[in-house]
Amino acid sequence: MAEIVTTETGLDRALAVLKSGEVVAIPTETVYGLAGDATNGDAVLRIFEAKGRPRFNPLIAHVGSIEMATGIALFDPLSLKLTEKFWPGPLTLVLPARQPSTIHPLVTAGLDTIAIRMPQGFGRKLIDAFGRPLAAPSANSSGRISATSADAVAADLGARIPLIVDGGATQVGVESTIVKVEGGEVHLLRPGGISAAEIEQATGRKVLRRQGGAVQAPGMLASHYAPHAGVRINADEVRPGEALLAFGAERAKGSELAVAVLNLSETGDMREAARNLFEHLQRLDRSGAAAIAVERVPTDGLGEAINDRLTRAAAPRDFPQNRT
Template sequence: MAEILGVGAAMRRALALLEGGDVVAIPTETVYGLAGDATNGVAVARIFEAKGRPRFNPLIAHVADLAMAARIAEFDPLSAKLAEAFWPGPITLVLPQRPGNGIHPLVTAGLDTIALRIPRGFGGELIASLGRPLAAPSANSSGRISATTAEAVADDLGDRIKLVVDGGATPVGLESTIVKIEDGKLRLLRPGGIAAEEIEAVAGAKLLRGAAGIEAPGMLASHYAPGASVRLNAEEVAGGEALLAFGRDRVEGWENALAFRNLSETGDLREAAANLFAYMQDLDRSGAATIAVEPIPFEGLGEAINDRLVRAAAPRDKIA
């Protein structure tokens, strides 16, 4: 089983594993990531192997600062503006790659663009100490619920990796927002930890929706899925179902739910985002065959929460 070390004691061990081409589960402000040296093909292959992730699904390259990012990708003025405003933080920018940037082709799945992010906290410090970018998708089996605690990582991947760095529960609780900048236009590829409205306020432009195929991580039709099936916008709870609630008002039959969690009693979408994956895991462990989900507003972080729930509810034969 994986060794679990707190952030204060983990740096030397994590660096040794990464230098040796191995992978390490690390905390970020969004969710836990499964990190490997993005310039090392063996390390990147180990990420895909540990997760059981399809290799056509690209990875985010995490960098320490803007200087490292600029060596890897080309920044137009709008990209630079967003980076200055939101990095380090939960936004990923999809940008044209610089030739000879050293990133292994497995990271980008053959695309001529690359997804970049600067994480806060231990992740950023680790990258700076390593001196190279880290590819780091969420630290969970491919298609399943993302991990927001070290214990959740160990329960899922503990027999496949050597080290989990414990930084406590992740504060944002959702993966990063992914934005692609192309010809001066912004396209939202994945809603996430920064609301679209915040990005639009900085950019002075509206975010377009929709993508042509898989242009970034987190775009598979079925993803973030528990073992139980997921039923959205429930108006009642059927016998034997668990209930994922939101706000103060309950749906019919809620008191008969096999298990119950409320993302936010007060209807706070930021609190709901932080609780989403952990509460889905709790309900999944209840033994219920189905998790019924009360309606959640789409504004602000509600867009990202609903995105994750729709993918969790998608037919499982769409998991590649």
């Protein structure tokens, strides 16, 4: 099983693991990430192997400074404006990759673009000490629920990785927002911890949504973030054998018969709901319910990211629903 260390004591241990070409699970403000040296093909391959992640699905390169970012990507003025407002923080930018690149091609999945984010807290401190970008997708088996605590990482990946850095529960609870600037327009590739409204306010431009198309960034697969149990969204009633993921003060019909009930936010607070989303899904999944009914969650603000994750969790699965 993985060794677990704290953020207060684990920096040197994490650096040693990264320098050896291995991977380490680290806390960020969004979710826990499975980090490896983005310039080392063996390390990046270990990320894919530990997660069971398809290699056509690109990774985010995490940086510690704008200088590190501009060394691996070409920034337009609007993208730079977004970094000034939201970095460090839960915003990922998809940009043209600088050539020749020091980033291993596995990170970009062969694309001519690269996804970049500057995390807060321990993640940024680790990158600064390491001196190179870290590839760091969410620290969970591919397609499954993202981890928002060290315990969740250990339960899923503990037998496959050497080290987990415990920074407590994550602050945001959902992954970063991913945007791409093209032709002076801001395209939303994945909703996340920063709302489209916040981006529109910062840029003075309408955020455009993309429907379908090729995978350009992480989190764009139709089936993702899924528990073992089935998920049924926008439920107005609870069916026999189901658990209930509730939201707000009003309950779905039959909620008293649910196998288990957890509320994302009794007061309807979207930030609280985002923080609770993955942890509540994991707890309901462990209840033994055949399926999880999810009450309707508004789509405004962070609700867009929450509904995106729930929709992908409810999508038809291309992996087995076993509990082993």
